[in-house]
Amino acid sequence: MANPKDKDVVGDPIQHGGNLARARALFPQAPEPWIDLSTGINPHSYPHSAIPSNVFARLPEPALLVELKAIAAKTYGALSAAHVAAGPGTQILLPIVASLIDGRKAAILSPTYAEHARAAxxxxxxxxxxxxxxxxxxxxxxxxxxxxxxTGRVVPRADLLSLADTMRAKGGMLVVDEAFSDVSEAKSVAEMVESGGLLVLRSFGKFYGMAGLRLGFAISHPDVVRRIEYRLGPWAISGPALHVASEALADGWWQVMMRRRLEDETARLETLLTTAGISMHGGTSLFRLIRDPRAQALYRHLATHGIITRRFDERPDDLRIGLPGEEGWHRLEEALASFV
Incomplete structure (x- = not known):
């Protein structure tokens, strides 16, 4: 029997970026291979060491998860491993986190990632x-x-902490999704979760260019972390993910160099868009948000050249465009040069 709470959330799934099969169906004459600029994921994946073959043959070792949590705590500024829960992507963590909160009303600062509203x-x-x-x-x-x-909008840290104080006083929770904080100068609030009323989400796959690994973190008071881990159950993080993420999160040199590279490539993307007369409205160094009356025409034009971007049905003037890999810059430049 259907849960009556589900009556407003059943139906077609939310459309996100990264669906190349859908793009091919909509634009069957587009050249291959497609260039996917719809997701805001780093096109330069972390160069991890070889994954030992026995990692695939064995269940993940609990001690390795504890080690990963400790590394994540140091990288993200959490107080300890006990303040960190690891899940198979922040997408899985969203409904778990929402289910921990008593109350009936949720409010989301929008426009933003649509899955937060769906999870609530x-x-x-x-x-x-x-x-x-x-x-x-x-x-x-x-x-x-x-x-x-x-949009790339950044809420001042003082405003976040003030709101967290308000939520804590009444037994509520402020969730701050810092999925793109790896490429932002905005200071994380992860070290402030001990007082309660605050939970921070961090995504691994976006900055490290490994979205398919499916790994994310929830940082909060240890009591909240234990409740999340109870719901996740054992072996929530795969052995390959433990191997790769433990290396990547500890590699400070790669992180610094990659931030510089992404800043340079974002400047290159902005130059291409500006030269084509396209208006921008913010973003991060992993994507730019276009806000232009011609956004839908640009979406179709790029798609006919085998380049998929992220459009928003509810905001037709908006279009999000990510960074291409090395092989995609020339095709993107040619496509933008021919856009009228």
Whole structure:
């Protein structure tokens, strides 16, 4: 029997980036291979060492998960491994986190990543999406993506901590999704979770260019972390993910060099868009948000050249475009040069 709470969330799944099969169906004459600029994922994957063959043959060792949590805590600024829960992608963590909060009202600073609203509805919340941060204080569950996807908006740290104080005082929770913080100068609030009322989400796959590995972290008070881990159960993180992420998160030199490279490539992308007369409206160094009346025409034009971007049906003037790999820059430049 269907859960009555699900009545408002069943139906077609939310459309996100990364669906090349859908792009091929919509534009069957487009040249191959497709260049996927729809996801905001680093095109330069972390160069991890070879994964030992026995990692695939054995269940993941619990001690390796503890080690990964300790490395993640140091990298993200959490107080200890006990403040970190690891899950198979932050997407899986969203409904688990929402289910921990008592109350009926959720408020999300929007426009933003649509799965936060869906996860809150799945947990039985009445969801309000607003561009006014002051309205979040009235909710039991407040969500802010910082820096924001897709606008790149950054909420000042003082405002986040003030809202977390408000949520804690009434037994609520502020969730700060820092999925793109690896490429932002905005200071994380991960070290402030001990007092309660605050949970930080961190995504591994975006900055390290390994979204297919499916790994994400929730950082909060240890009591909250234990409740999340209880719901996840054993072996939530695969052996290959433990191997790769432990290396990548500890590799500070690669992180610094990659941030510089992404900044340079974002500047290159901005030059191409500006030369083509395309108006931009923010973003991060993993993507730019185009806000232009010709956005839908640009989406179709690029798609006919085998380049897929992220459009938003509810905001037709918006288009998000990520960074191409080395092989994609020339095709993107040619496509933009022919856009009228």
């Amino acid at each position: 509805k799945l947990a039985g919340f009445e969801v309000t999406e607003t561009d006014d941060i002051n309205q979040l204080a009235a909710a039991d569950l407040a969500v802010i993506v910082n820096p924001n996807n897709p």
